[in-house]
Amino acid sequence: KELHNITMILEDPRNSIASHFGMxxxxxxxxxxxxxxxxxxxxxxxxxxxxxxxxxxxxGKYPYTYGQVLHKMMHPVARxxxxxxxxxxxxxxxxxxxxxxxxxxxxxxxxxxxxxxCTYGFHFQFxxxxxxxxxxxxxxxxxxxxxxxxxxYSHLLMMMADEIGAEVGxxxxxxxxxxxxxxxxxxxxxxxxxxxxxxxxxxxxGLCPKLDFTDKKKIIDILEQLYTSIEKGKPIxxxxxxxxxxxxxxxxxxxxxxxxxxxxxxFHKYLETEQMRMWYEKIRREQxxxxx
Numbered sequence: 001k002e003l004h005n006i007t008m009i010l011e012d013p014r015n016s017i018a019s020h021f022g023m024x025x026x027x028x029x030x031x032x033x034x035x036x037x038x039x040x041x042x043x044x045x046x047x048x049x050x051x052x053x054x055x056x057x058x059x060g061k062y063p064y065t066y067g068q069v070l071h072k073m074m075h076p077v078a079r080x081x082x083x084x085x086x087x088x089x090x091x092x093x094x095x096x097x098x099x100x101x102x103x104x105x106x107x108x109x110x111x112x113x114x115x116x117x118c119t120y121g122f123h124f125q126f127x128x129x130x131x132x133x134x135x136x137x138x139x140x141x142x143x144x145x146x147x148x149x150x151x152x153y154s155h156l157l158m159m160m161a162d163e164i165g166a167e168v169g170x171x172x173x174x175x176x177x178x179x180x181x182x183x184x185x186x187x188x189x190x191x192x193x194x195x196x197x198x199x200x201x202x203x204x205x206g207l208c209p210k211l212d213f214t215d216k217k218k219i220i221d222i223l224e225q226l227y228t229s230i231e232k233g234k235p236i237x238x239x240x241x242x243x244x245x246x247x248x249x250x251x252x253x254x255x256x257x258x259x260x261x262x263x264x265x266x267f268h269k270y271l272e273t274e275q276m277r278m279w280y281e282k283i284r285r286e287q288x289x290x291x292x
Contacts, residue, residue: 002179010171013154014205017275018147022282026260028148029253032155033219036211038071046227054115063115069105092164096126130169133157139177143184158208203274208249218245235261252276259283
């Protein structure tokens with residue numbers, strides 16, 4: 001089942017943490033860090049094991065990653081690493097009225113392989129004085145992918161806005177193909193009802209600030225320590241390293257990843273938004289159910 005050429009808008013990107021997020025959704029935080037850190041292969045295959053099937057290069061890397069495409073794309077002529085993110089920041093800073101602030105995920109090799117980005121690209125523009133972003137997607141899973149990508153890309157918009165000192169506007173996504181897989185047909189009605197926004201107060205989210213250079217190595221180091229310890233069968237919580245991350249919002253996201261694997265530590269102090277705390281509490285409830 002599929003719909004075609006669908007446009008969806010999230011008016012406030014701060015509210016991109018869905019109420020049903022729990023343990024199995026932690027991977028979207030890991031993937032977010034892979035992207036903003038410009039990593040390949042990064043850590044996502046160590047959180048969501050099914051990603052391993054796409055690491056087909058002899059060195060264990062993927063044919064592409066969004067982090068590499070946005071931050072470390074090889075210039076096709078001059079053959080140096082080219083940051084689409086950095087150039088987009090410069091364009092918006094130099095001319096807020098620009099219509100050239102775009103980043104693209106496809107290149108020529110995409111036409112010669114099966115493993116290709118679901119996302120074509122991103123476009124930034126100021127609308128009514130606020131920075132807005134539109135994502136163009138060739139294909140999106142309506143039940144399992146939409147809300148995860150909404151979290152992921154809304155955070156990129158918030159980081160871009162902070163980088164150029166702008167107020168955050170709405171997030172828009174245009175999907176060429178918005179589909180539900182046959183394996184989800186039987187549960188379709190229940191899922192739609194579950195994901196439908198209910199009346200009542202929405203827990204408050206927060207603005208994700210830009211990533212400073214000093215935090216990059218700290219986040220890589222703490223994720224490497226965590227996933228290596230998980231693979232050895234004994235997850236490690238490095239409180240000193242976690243506390244050293246200056247960006248309190250990103251520190252909270254790192255703490256959420258830890259909460260999935262380390263049950264005897266209270267991470268509340270790191271969670272600065274209601275939506276983060278909602279996600280954390282859902283994880284703890286799921287862990288209690290697993291113990292029974």
